Amino acid sequence: MNENASNPRRRLLGALAASPLAGLPLAARPIDAAAQAWPSKPIRWVVPYPAGGGSDFLARQVAPQLGKRLGTQVTVDNRPGAAGIIGTEIAARAPADGYTIVFGDNGAMVFNPALYSQLPYEPADFAPVGFMARFPLILVADPASGFTSARQLIAEARRNPGKFSYGSPGAGSPHHLAMELLKDRAGLYIVHVPYRGTAMAIQDVMAGTIPMMIVDTAGGLAQIRAGKVRALAVLSKERIPQLPDVPTIAEAGVSGIEVFAWLAMYVPQGAPADIVGRLNREMQATLGEPEVRKALEDFGLQVAPSSPQALGAFVERETAIWHTLIRERGLKID
Structure with missing residues (x-):
């Protein structure tokens, strides 16, 4: 007769030895049990x-x-x-x-x-x-600013370093870093004005307090569609379905930029x-x-x-x- 078959304790030990958990410390095994119950x-x-x-x-x-x-x-x-x-x-x-x-x-x-x-x-x-x-990111401007395209904005900013400012939802936000990347790639000097959130920043763009910002689709589509801000370019490789008539930043002459939040x-x-x-x-x-x-x-x-x-x-x-x-x-x- 097989000795293991007649000895419950040995049957249990044999099953444990054959288990894929056999090489793990005993303290690690309850984690797997907890995962199974999760x-x-x-x-x-x-x-x-x-x-x-x-x-x-x-x-x-x-x-x-x-x-x-x-x-x-x-x-x-x-x-x-x-x-x-x-x-x-x-x-x-x-x-x-x-x-x-x-x-x-x-x-x-x-x-x-x-x-x-x-x-x-x-x-x-x-x-x-x-x-x-x-979230796709969009370069927008106050319609009263006179900027009608990203190419024009870039040309004006190059001719007038330090004259213009831009808003962001906050220092360190994707919107802030995206604009810094644009400035770096296009050789621009535009002053950063950080806000506490998108709503405050875009309100000041609409009011003409600051001429431009980068906004995400969630925070800016409604204002763009209502004509309260003007979309100049999207910072993605391709145009986005929500704004098919808005060119990419590459179409405005600045390559090497693809940024999302x-x-x-x-x-x-x-x-x-x-x-x-x-x-x-x-x-x-x-x-x-x-x-x-x-x-x-x-x-x-x-x-x-x-x-x-x-x-x-x-x-x-x-x-x-x-x-x-x-x-x-x-x-x-x-």
Whole structure:
């Protein structure tokens, strides 16, 4: 008779020895059990920006359907302040158990580490789940400014260095860095005037207080369509469907520029790989739902979900490009 067959303890030991977990420390095994039971309670989605903005809109469109797919509630938790630093730090300090997800964007994951000498978090504190969507950026001007094209604006700015100013939603925002890239590529000197948010900046463009700014589709499409600001160029390789008559910045004679404000999903570093994988699958499926996708595209977003690996590689490329620009132009916030 097989001795193992008659001995329950030996049968158990034999099963454990054959398990793929056999080479792992015993302390690591409960993590896998927790991942299998996940989610067993609500998930918090930290949005490091105020309610009503583009990132908040994306989260609130996706969260209910994502929750249905996961079988739990996904609650949006707005934690704005300090260029997204406050909310990002809160997420970085959360347990790596899959019950906290957070938006990462150009600012938090690429710009801030180069712009600030000290940050209370590092991009390495997070594990990528996947790219979600991006906002095209548009160079706009006050209709009363006399600027009718990007080519004309660039020519005027070259002839009059320092005469003109531009607004942005804030220092370190994608809009600010996009204009700095344009200035670098076109050889321009235009003075930066940072605001606290897109709404305040675009109001001053409409009022003629500042002549121009770069705005994203979520913050500027309504004003462009109403004729309150004039769209001069989009900062993408191709024209965008929402503004088919607006040329690209390359068509205005400036090459080498493709900038978006983008949003991606992250979790605190150390979350189980099974949880990250499931979050990615359900996030991509949610973004593929026709009603969700339509709502986001109507708002001005370009939906572009990716794998965790693709997001990681994308951020590496972005970091190399933008850290070089920030260093060469001597841009610092503190």
